[in-house]
Amino acid sequence: MNTTSIGGFRTRVKRSIKWPLIAAVASLPDPVQTLLFAPSIRKYAQRVPILKVVYSGCYRTHPIDRMLGTNTGGIEPPEAIYGDGVDATxxxxxxxxxxxxxxxxxxxxDLRDHTFIDIGCGKGRPMIVATEFPFRAVIGYDLAAHLVDIANRNAAIVARRFPERVPMHAYAADALELEFPPGKLVVFMFNPFGAQLMARLLANLSAAxxxxxxxxxxxxxxxxxxxHVFDSSPLLERRFASSVDYAEEEIGYGAETRQDVFIWTTKT
Structure with a gap:
């Protein structure tokens, strides 16, 4: 067995242990997880390695889910998304x-003549937010069919509650094999994959x-x-780049309190 094979084997073993343990922690009732955020408990509990996942905040019921009755939380391991194609990226x-x-x-x-596309849409939280805006269409793509099913159940909940909004729909598909809808697009991504695949996505968008x-x-x-993949494109210019603070009510429902957000647009 060569060094690469040994490294890959070790990674698979670690993941085979890590994600079941995370799933066990994730199954704790939401009130228990919320209690773990009490300062007097968090001070000591966050030192316990397996409990660190609780302090990502991702397994708590997010405020948007409490408000709408949707399910957009949790962390989904790469194996559940990519299957045998999982790798370091x-x-x-x-x-x-x-x-x-x-x-x-x-x-x-003005977004009235734009289509919102979520690459690696998961359970569809960005799509839900996008329906608050006057997009022409809101669609998402993910390799994990079970996440797409959840996203579409969330879509049905949002449609019943807000029938005036543009409908959202998710598809189980490879984002690198898409035929993009015509018109103007807003492509949303939350770090779905590494530079090689990102370059392929940009090449497809540029060709279209x-x-x-x-x-x-x-x-x-x-x-x-x-x-750097997008900065290197002669078609694009940076329009926005900032570290944006979470809203106060969202603190404790993610691993950080702010997130780097970059935006590029095609040059006019």
Whole structure:
């Protein structure tokens, strides 16, 4: 067995132990998880390795889910999304903070003739927020069919509660094999994959733009570890780059209290 094979084996073993333990912690009732955030308890409990996942905040019932009755929380391991294709550049699913999504979309001006596309949509939290805006359509794509099913159940809940909003719909599909809808696009991503796949996505968007099948596109990228991919494009310019604070009511429902948010748009 070569060094690469040994490294891959060790990674698989670690993940086979890590994610079942995380799932066990995630099964704790929400009131118990909330109690663990009490300062007197957190001071000691966060030192326990397996309890660290609780302090990501991702397994608590998010305020948007309490308000709407949706299910957008938790962390989904890469194996559940990519199957045998999981590698070191495969990232888990977790939901973005609604206040950050609203902040980002507010930077883009009039969105009435734009389509919102969530790459790696997971359970659909950014799509839910996008329905608050006057998009022409709100769609999402994810490789994990079970997450797409949850996203579409969330879509039905939002549609019943807000029938005046544009409907949202998620599809189980490879985002790198998409035929993009015509018109103007807003492409949203929360760090779905590494630089190689990000470059392929940008190449597909650029080809569609240069062929005229899409009129323009913006990229909204949270936790932009591959920002250099978009900075290097001659078609794009940075429109926004900031570390944005969570809304006060969202603190404790994510691993941090702020998030880097970058936006690029096609040059005019």
């Amino acid at each position: 495969s990232f888990p699913y977790m939901g973005s903070q609604p206040s950050l999504i609203r902040c980002a979309l507010a930077q883009l001006g 733009y240069e062929s005229g099948s899409i009129e323009a596109f913006s990229v909204v990228y949270f936790n932009p570890i591959c920002a």
